[in-house]
Amino acid sequence: RIDGTRLWNSLMELARIGGTAKGGVCRLALTDLDKRGRDLVTSWARAEGMSVVVDQIGNIFMRRPGRNNALPPVMTGSHIDTQPTGGKFDGNYGVLSGIEVIRTLNQHNIQTEAPIEVAVWTNEEGSRFVPVMMGSGVFCGAFTLEHAYNATDIDGKKVRDELERIGYIGDQVCGDHPIGAYYEAHIEQGPVLENADTVIGVVPAVLGLSWYDCTVTGFESHAGPTPMEIRKDALQVSTFIMQEVVAIANRYPPYGRGTVGQVQVMPNSRNVIPGQVKFSIDLRNVSEDSLTRMHEDLLAYLEAMRKKTGLSIELERVSYFPPCPFHPDCVDNVRAASAALGYKTMDVVSGAGHDAIYAARLAPAGMIFVPCKDGVSHNEIEDARPEHLEAGCNVLLQAMLASAGV
Amino acid sequence: RIDGTRLWNSLMELARIGGTAKGGVCRLALTDLDKRGRDLVTSWARAEGMSVVVDQIGNIFMRRPGRNNALPPVMTGSHIDTQPTGGKFDGNYGVLSGIEVIRTLNQHNIQTEAPIEVAVWTNEEGSRFVPVMMGSGVFCGAFTLEHAYNATDIDGKKVRDELERIGYIGDQVCGDHPIGAYYEAHIEQGPVLENADTVIGVVPAVLGLSWYDCTVTGFESHAGPTPMEIRKDALQVSTFIMQEVVAIANRYPPYGRGTVGQVQVMPNSRNVIPGQVKFSIDLRNVSEDSLTRMHEDLLAYLEAMRKKTGLSIELERVSYFPPCPFHPDCVDNVRAASAALGYKTMDVVSGAGHDAIYAARLAPAGMIFVPCKDGVSHNEIEDARPEHLEAGCNVLLQAMLASAGV
Ligand SMILES: NC(=O)NCCC(=O)O
Ligand SMILES: NC(=O)NCCC(=O)O
Numbered sequence: 001r002i003d004g005t006r007l008w009n010s011l012m013e014l015a016r017i018g019g020t021a022k023g024g025v026c027r028l029a030l031t032d033l034d035k036r037g038r039d040l041v042t043s044w045a046r047a048e049g050m051s052v053v054v055d056q057i058g059n060i061f062m063r064r065p066g067r068n069n070a071l072p073p074v075m076t077g078s079h080i081d082t083q084p085t086g087g088k089f090d091g092n093y094g095v096l097s098g099i100e101v102i103r104t105l106n107q108h109n110i111q112t113e114a115p116i117e118v119a120v121w122t123n124e125e126g127s128r129f130v131p132v133m134m135g136s137g138v139f140c141g142a143f144t145l146e147h148a149y150n151a152t153d154i155d156g157k158k159v160r161d162e163l164e165r166i167g168y169i170g171d172q173v174c175g176d177h178p179i180g181a182y183y184e185a186h187i188e189q190g191p192v193l194e195n196a197d198t199v200i201g202v203v204p205a206v207l208g209l210s211w212y213d214c215t216v217t218g219f220e221s222h223a224g225p226t227p228m229e230i231r232k233d234a235l236q237v238s239t240f241i242m243q244e245v246v247a248i249a250n251r252y253p254p255y256g257r258g259t260v261g262q263v264q265v266m267p268n269s270r271n272v273i274p275g276q277v278k279f280s281i282d283l284r285n286v287s288e289d290s291l292t293r294m295h296e297d298l299l300a301y302l303e304a305m306r307k308k309t310g311l312s313i314e315l316e317r318v319s320y321f322p323p324c325p326f327h328p329d330c331v332d333n334v335r336a337a338s339a340a341l342g343y344k345t346m347d348v349v350s351g352a353g354h355d356a357i358y359a360a361r362l363a364p365a366g367m368i369f370v371p372c373k374d375g376v377s378h379n380e381i382e383d384a385r386p387e388h389l390e391a392g393c394n395v396l397l398q399a400m401l402a403s404a405g406v
Numbered sequence: 407r408i409d410g411t412r413l414w415n416s417l418m419e420l421a422r423i424g425g426t427a428k429g430g431v432c433r434l435a436l437t438d439l440d441k442r443g444r445d446l447v448t449s450w451a452r453a454e455g456m457s458v459v460v461d462q463i464g465n466i467f468m469r470r471p472g473r474n475n476a477l478p479p480v481m482t483g484s485h486i487d488t489q490p491t492g493g494k495f496d497g498n499y500g501v502l503s504g505i506e507v508i509r510t511l512n513q514h515n516i517q518t519e520a521p522i523e524v525a526v527w528t529n530e531e532g533s534r535f536v537p538v539m540m541g542s543g544v545f546c547g548a549f550t551l552e553h554a555y556n557a558t559d560i561d562g563k564k565v566r567d568e569l570e571r572i573g574y575i576g577d578q579v580c581g582d583h584p585i586g587a588y589y590e591a592h593i594e595q596g597p598v599l600e601n602a603d604t605v606i607g608v609v610p611a612v613l614g615l616s617w618y619d620c621t622v623t624g625f626e627s628h629a630g631p632t633p634m635e636i637r638k639d640a641l642q643v644s645t646f647i648m649q650e651v652v653a654i655a656n657r658y659p660p661y662g663r664g665t666v667g668q669v670q671v672m673p674n675s676r677n678v679i680p681g682q683v684k685f686s687i688d689l690r691n692v693s694e695d696s697l698t699r700m701h702e703d704l705l706a707y708l709e710a711m712r713k714k715t716g717l718s719i720e721l722e723r724v725s726y727f728p729p730c731p732f733h734p735d736c737v738d739n740v741r742a743a744s745a746a747l748g749y750k751t752m753d754v755v756s757g758a759g760h761d762a763i764y765a766a767r768l769a770p771a772g773m774i775f776v777p778c779k780d781g782v783s784h785n786e787i788e789d790a791r792p793e794h795l796e797a798g799c800n801v802l803l804q805a806m807l808a809s810a811g812v
Contacts, residue, residue, distance in 0.1 A: 083673065083675050083677075083678055084673040084674070084675055084678075085626060085672075085673040085675075085678070085681070125675075125677070126676060126677060127675040127676065127677065127678075130676070132676075132677070188631065189628045189630065189631045190628070190630075190631030190632060190633075191631075191633075191636070207630060209630070211676060219782075219785075220491060220784060220785040221781075221782055221783065221784060221785055222595045222596070222757070222758055222782075222783040222784040222785075223663065223665035223667055223688045223690075223784070224595070224596075224613060224615070224663060224688075224690055224756070224757035224758035224759065225594065225595045225596030225597075225756065225757025225758050225781070225783070226596060226597075226663075226757070226781070227596075227597075227660070227663075228652065228655050228656055228659075228662070228663065228664070230597070233652075233665075235648065235666055235667075235669070236648065236649065236652055236666075239645035239646075239648050239649055240645075240649075242641065242642065242645050243642065243645055243646075246634065246639070246642055249634050250634055253634075254633070256634070257629060257630060257632075257633075257634065258634070259629035259639075259676075259677070259679055260641055260642075260680075261629055261641075261671070261674070261675050261676045261677060261678050261679065261680060262671065262674050262675060262676050263641070263669055263671045263674065265667075265668065265669045266491075267489065267490040267491040268490070268667070268668050268669065269489050269490055269491075269531075269533040269667050269668060269784070270532060270533065270536070270538075270617060270665075270667045270668050270686040270688055271489075271531070271532060271533065271538070271665070271667060271688055271758075271784065272489055272491070272533075272667050272784040272785075273665055273667065273784075274666075274667060275491075275785070280676040282629045282630075282676055282677055284629075284630055350630070350631065351628070351630035351631025351632070352628055352630035352631050352677075353630065375627075375631070375632070376625075376627055376628075377627065377628040377631070378626060378627060378628040378629070378675070378677065378678040378679075379625075379626040379627055379628075379678075379681070
């Protein structure tokens with residue numbers, strides 16, 4: 001069994017890097033704070049005798065050898081980048097659970113048959129740079145290294161330059177790295193487990209996701225003298241599209257999701273009718289068919305709006321992954337480990353994307369969810385209970401041992 | 407008659423300070439560029455032998471003595487701050503027309519009975535700081551110097567500090583300064599004159615304006631796992647209010663105007679349901695009664711939305727001036743001067759606010775409009791024809807002479 005207090009203390013120590021007044025964390029991908037977080041985690045890994053390798057997209061692989069190092073490693077991991085107003089647990093819990101598994105194995109002198117690796121994936125959140133889950137996406141070939149390198153943040157800074165700047169651009173070719181099995185522990189980020197008073201969520205699948213940038217171009221002009229009937233107000237047209245995003249999600253229950261989270265108005269002056277508005281669209285669903293229909297509904301609505309308003313409305317898809325079912329072996333291992341440890345489980349479909357869905361393209365993969373307070377995540381008040389975090393990490397340890405062999 | 411070429415050349419020279427690639431100007435109030443603009447204009451005034459005085463809010467008064475300096479000056483003026491994506495003429499035309507009037511008087515050795523002053527008012531646009539028409543507003547006592555000093559831009563910078571930084575915080579007490587009459591030449595910023603193929607707009611009145619900051623507070627949470635039905639999406643609620651702003655304006659034609667120009671979404675991340683949205687509301691109309699009813703409609707709608715959504719919706723009024731009719735003497739002088747010069751005129755109600763409406767609280771005031779291309783202003787492609795600008799400046803000269811006495 002792992003040491004819940006040690007895990008908790010590490011979580012709290014890492015959370016101080018970028019800690020906010022409201023108790024959350026702001027540690028955006030590839031910032032100085034991200035570098036400090038990476039330095040801390042790798043120092044802990046080295047203290048446990050692990051080797052540390054960084055690949056070209058900045059993914060970090062921390063390895064504990066097994067008895068048979070010809071075997072592909074059993075891997076766990078997650079990310080330590082956060083949302084601008086993020087919490088202490090999202091991602092961080094998965095990485096530090098991996099470290100805690102290693103500490104436990106070392107403490108009890110347990111040797112595994114296959115080597116064990118803990119991964120820190122680059123830019124999972126997708127908040128500063130798209131595509132989301134960038135590091136694991138490049139690793140599994142979902143998109144190219146080139147594509148990821150050229151992603152820019154809102155200030156025009158490039159991934160490649162930022163990786164170099166913080167010193168986390170490695171030599172290892174992305175994906176040049178076999179995996180035997182992959183597990184990821186994570187807070188649920190939704191209300192299902194808490195409402196059902198259940199400690200462990202077994203994750204059968206992850207919702208597919210489609211992200212877009214939508215740009216509406218009207219005509220800038222003075223808010224005073226310009227009569228209402230001749231305006232080409234890019235914001236007004238945008239508000240109807242924003243409402244439609246939610247309407248589309250509601251049309252495909254129970255897993256349909258639609259969100260506009262990011263908006264940029266130009267020139268963003270009180271007395272200027274907005275000439276251009278750019279905003280993000282996030283659509284999700286559990287089946288590829290429903291997600292495709294949501295996509296088509298969106299296209300049809302935009303086409304109707306173009307006709308109705310005469311304004312230019314552009315849509316670019318900036319991230320996509322289909323719904324991802326996990327491998328029955330891994331799902332079963334998580335269920336069996338929980339049962340052996342005496343934890344109550346239930347199936348919880350993940351509404352959030354995770355690096356595990358890309359790892360799942362290369363190896364059997366599975367996830368372990370634990371409850372978070374009020375189902376809240378991507379919020380500074382995100383919270384989780386030490387005993388739940390400990391339980392999830394115990395399940396991770398047992399599931400990994402089942403895959404790695406003792 | 408004034409020298410149209412000299413006026414045009416000065417306009418083009420001033421437009422280079424902050425000139426943009428698209429041919430517009432970005433010279434926000436109290437920036438380094440604003441300082442450079444002020445330095446240039448005052449250097450031109452000094453070259454004409456004018457005295458230059460700056461008051462505590464940074465208004466600049468450039469004075470040419472009259473025969474009887476006990477008389478209050480006949481004043482003209484406008485502003486040289488611009489929108490973020492502004493044009494070359496808005497405001498600048500009024501200030502440089504004043505300089506051109508002085509140059510013409512000097513060239514022809516004309517002495518006026520009353521002194522003549524050209525004013526550059528601080529922060530007319532209201533784009534960087536509210537209240538709008540700040541300099542003239544403090545000057546006429548519409549709000550206090552203290553209130554204006556404490557206004558902050560989007561980065562939290564204060565008016566007082568910025569005035570000090572650019573060296574335009576003067577000693578003269580605001581408003582400690584009588585005015586005999588006030589005229590302001592301006593591009594129309596709307597389509598009326600151009601559509602009627604008319605050179606001079608006589609301005610009977612200016613629409614009243616009510617500006618607000620609206621803040622909707624919901625609850626930040628993850629765009630993936632959070633079911634649609636439990637969301638408190640501050641942006642979705644905001645979109646309905648933004649649409650209502652336009653609906654309210656349409657309810658009070660033909661002068662009702664409603665605009666949302668500035669929006670800030672928090673935390674502004676793609677996969678976070680917005681927890682808070684702040685946006686501006688701009689309402690205008692020609693009668694105080696209709697503007698009051700628009701205000702009440704807005705309050706009623708927000709109250710209904712609070713009840714319907716349970717979200718916190720705050721509204722703060724940040725600028726207000728009632729509709730402003732101009733003084734019949736000045737309006738008549740403009741009409742008479744135009745007739746004497748042989749220019750076709752028509753009445754045009756101003757949709758934009760102008761420093762003249764605050765000057766009108768202290769002295770008889772009037773305005774002269776000239777057409778702008780396609781009625782477009784607050785846009786980098788704002789344009790006006792040299793012969794129209796020349797005509798407006800000739801009318802200004804004659805109207806001022808009528809008030810000042812030769
Ligand atoms: N787990 C998580 O917050 N992932 C971020 C990507 C997403 O929006 O699903
Ligand atoms: N003339 C002008 O653009 N004034 C700015 C204030 C307003 O929005 O009316």
